[in-house]
Amino acid sequence: MRPLTLLDSISAVGPAEAGHVVVTGSHGGLAAARFVLAQASPPHAVIFNDAGVGKDAAGIVGLSLLQEIGVIAAACSHHSARIGEAAETLDSGVLSHLNPLARAAGLRDGMPVRAAVAALGATPLADDAPADTPRAAARPRS
Template identity: 50%
Template sequence: MTHAARPAPSLRVVDSITELRVADAGCIAVSGSHGGLSAAHYAIAARPLLSVFNDAGIGKDAAGIAALALLQSHGLAAAIVSHDSARIGEAHSTLHDGIVRHVNAAAQALGIVAGMQCAQAVAQLQR
């Protein structure tokens, strides 16, 4: 029996994660947003395959990467690029310049690891 190839996930490049919609479920969402809890709620509503954020300097009590655990608790993959590698609020910088610094277990299961370029992670998922 031959299995049909599954289509590559679509790519949504959004300066703010708030731009995602329910119709974006299953996409790869590359954003310029910080990886805080408020941003995570938008990703939970849209349910992308992978959400990429900016760590925004991580901040007090690791607020800039709090999305990792919350998204993991919802079975959603998340990766966060370093603020030193990409401009905060500019998704094209996240995609083209961003270096992944933090990932949750769901992202690791997709093969996304710290040190990977964001563009490399996206290309890997779209193969």
Template identity: 50%
Template sequence: MRPLRVVDSITSLDARDAGCVAVSGSHGGVSSARFALASRPFLSMFNDAGGGLDGAGHAGLALLAAAGLAACTVSHDSARIGDAQSTLNDGIITHTNAPAAALGIHPGQRCTAVAALAQIEQETKP
């Protein structure tokens, strides 16, 4: 089973967290995605921060997709920004990148269900 890391800030991850399922309270912007890219979680979950100008609150998903890393955001209306436990317990998925969609993750799902799916993904695939 993949380890689950619940961190208020994605900056708390490091190379030892590679392959984990990372649930964060961070926004899903490019700056947050760069931290996730450095630590390489199997799946990174962020807050969409209300979208932001030109979709800035989820713009980092594309950066992670380019590296083949799954990522998604939860609605700022469903979970508190900066509070990873709220993301995990209350978050509803709003945006996914292509690697996340390939795992069966889609808008409307609960973060708890997505985290559980991603954790067992390793065991079910050869």
């Protein structure tokens, strides 16, 4: 099992998230990816918001950059979760874009973020939480 961390902003990612599954409310663009790329030991996986994708796929370009360093990366549709809210992403997000590592891990377009987190083996918050409904292993951080 891997820890699950919720970050409203990926700018808060740090050494404590090494090996974690991170769900963030941030877009998956270049600026966001740089925070993960800067980590000596990055998270195992990061799920972003596609932020509408944008011109030249600017809202998801970070997924391919994280692929290059071995990080599973995906984005949920901006229609399914509010940008900037990690808990909303976990609760109602639906995957819209994935890097090849995410596909190899069994994630699929249209998959609820909560199911994706479970497929990645994230740890539930409470011992009594059903195995198919993971929650944040630590308090959500902004």
